[in-house]
Amino acid sequence: MVHWTAEEKAVINSVWQKVDVEQDGHEALTRLFIVYPWTQRYFSTFGDLSSPAAIAGNPKVHAHGKKILGAIDNAIHNLDDVKGTLHDLSEEHANELHVDPENFRRLGEVLIVVLGAKLGKAFSPQVQHVWEKFIAVLVDALSHSYH
Ligand code: HEM
Secondary structure, three states: OOOOOHHHHHHHHHHHOOOOHHHHHHHHHHHHHHHOHHHHHHOHHHOOOOOHHHHHHOHHHHHHHHHHHHHHHHHHOOHHHHHHHOHHHHHHHHHHOOOOOHHHHHHHHHHHHHHHHHHHHHOOHHHHHHHHHHHHHHHHHHOHHHO
């Protein structure tokens, strides 16, 4: 079981309060598709992803980014049981969507970049350190059904 100190929880929550699930989710998923283009292959139903402008302007990317950050929001509200909270999503990604779990790390990485760009100096090394732990817990929970 993951242990969180009161300080770690406070850091995660104070950053998350500044996040706009819709806008920042859109930015994170746009970044995922541009930085790691092979991740697009799972989203053949999304239509035009042929250029950075097409990706950024695609309404399905917008809607799906919000869904992803909505799930992360749920995990943050349940820090003491991230694994249980994301259990069904892990099953779905493993058994129905067949997403290579390495891609969860990539999503975590672009989220860190989005947070860093948004918070600037407030996203200090200490804050990043706590967020890297959260991302590791998130990736582990989503990867659970692959084990
Ligand atoms: C790491 C954080 C991630 C979270 C929290 C997350 C969350 C979600 C959520 C909430 C859904 C909607 C599930 C539903 O409505 O039943 C979803 C669907 C999906 N996810 Fe993820 N996801 C993540 C990463 C990824 C990655 C990295 C990929 C692939 C590269 C991926 C591929 C998909 C696909 C293909 C769908 C179905 C999309 C559709 O057809 O509407 N996910 N995900």
